[in-house]
Amino acid sequence: MKFATVFGTLALAGVAFTVQAKTELLVYTAVEADELAKFKQAIEADNPDLDIKWVRDSTGIITAKLLAEKANPQADVVWGLAATSLKLLADQGYFQAYAPKGVEALDPQYVDKTKPPLWVGQRAWVAALCFNTVEAAKANLPTPTSWHDLAKPEFKGKVVMPNPNSSGTGFLDVSAWMQMWGDTKAWKYMDGLHENIAQYTHSGSKPCKMAAAGEVPVGISFAYRGAQEKSKGAPIDVIAPSEGVGWDLEAFAIVKGTKKLDAAKQLANWSVTRKANEIYNEGYAVVAMPGVAKPVPYYPEGIAAKMIKNDFEWAAKHREAILAEWAKRYDSKSEPKK
Template sequence: MRASLRSSVISVLISIHKGAPVNKTKFVRLLLCAVVAAGVTGLAQAKTELLVYTAVEADELAAFKKAIETDYPDLDIQWVRDSTGIITAKLLAEKANPKADVVWGLAATSLKLLADEGYFQPYAPKGVDKLDPTYVDSAKPPVWVGQRAWIASLCFNTVEAEKLKLPKPTSWQDLTQPAFKGHVIMPNPNSSGTGFLDVSAWLQMWGEDKGWKFMDGLHENIAQYTHSGSKPCKMAAAGEVPVGISFAYRGAQEKTKGAPVEVIAPSEGVGWDLEAFAITKNTKKLDAAKKLADWSVTLKANEMYNEGYAVVAMPGVAKPVPNFPPDIAKKMIKNDFQWAAKHREAILAEWSKRYDSKSEPKK
């Protein structure tokens, strides 16, 4: 309510209290104006709360929330954030009664798996036609839409490597050399999307027999499997381990902050996955969810995606990201998302049977 209107109403009420004569018509008008003004103010302040499940790195979420709510002041984004595998498992557990309104920034392989379960509401965001169709579900309208790619890489601590007289690894196979025994950390693919894209890529590049044989050799040198895709790089940056199998965004971030790490794209090729979004089926906030979807394909959104990731869905937007391996895009494998989604559970079960003994304890 405006201050002048509030002051007028209070003045009339004081007059009534003192027994002074009051113009009833004027008073009624004032009250009506006050009610309308209060209602308009209430409407202006009303926000629709969207529960959004995400695997986007925690240090990026505040900026995304601010940008989204600046463009859509009627939205209140409430993130539920965890690693890809944990979020995927949570969504599957809630399948009978989904709680999220939108799944945003989750691996496309996970979204394909969930889409097969009938989890999502198809929707073509305004402007989706401006994206590279490679990064958008082929259904019409699409069930999911890609945002940006996160790409496997090695975080190599040059200081710790020099102390241990370790050679600089340039290939995946280098990590199976005896010199690296106990000096490599990688993510558990059951809980980490980065871990899964690694395993999926090795199997796609080399086939099942050679892929599992490579992982057997790598396992001999693994110190621990973490439940976070970024943790191996953080540990390498902190000097806790010489080599962390992680992803390029986190490596570039750590190097930019001054850590003595090199970010390496192995020569054989690197796995990758898309961060993507989809609207949960039967959400009671469909209009608000569509607004978030529309925002997520805008030029502004893609420019924000590019602040940390070198490959985004909108052509012509991406600029080089500091400390990314300059040739990493050329090393991205031809990723078969459909194959990865279809075989995900079988791959994870086989991986657990072979290697889970070295996984860090779950919290």
């Protein structure tokens, strides 16, 4: 009986030891919520000593949270956040430089130029329109093929767009318009577009979901969400406007001062593997590792060729001023914050 008790105690101690052997990593992310379980499972399958704890929100919200915590960072890793946000934070000394094992296999344009890099890109998310063909037919709306079509009178009250202060998708749109057309023409365009906007949402996905559900004919969103909604049977066309489309990189970085640096490096190493890039490609057509990406169903044809030459340095440098001016001009149509 004594032996059984001792054995039982040892067994319980063994179970406790196994649980304690896992390192919990607090990871801030803006990756779509419906993908996080898949990523957690894949990461932990290859790194059984890691326990990934996600803190997920839209790009602007996560960026604001990181900035607010600058004096006392809480996250161990920032993962799947816009490169423009990571550049902004990197310039403020937020991250631990680290070259993940195998990073040299990635396309150099998707990796921070600092040696070793402060952040590393994973995949690009690309602007697109979600256009509900059924609702459009009811309203006798033509199919928009360009950004400027959305500012025409027939689209008044028919367009929903993400707020760039809370949504990375919204910011990449505004940034792209300014890079393509210059400040004056871009603000003039946004003034005209604003007349037709029914609402600015705090999520980059929401405009596409609203269009898919028939709540509005046009949602300014991004290609991944459009392809997802169309694959579920939504009566939408996913359109890449003719002038060119904005995009940003989902990227990761290790937070400087983390007490779990070895575990954070493990996650970084996994994040540049071919396996990781293949998972990135399940929903996104452009990934950091050359030769991996296969076409994604329902993405607009030729969308990669329409991606603008994106100046991340410029976007990060001007981000705060652009957002302040945007809010002053257009915030009156934003949905209430939760």
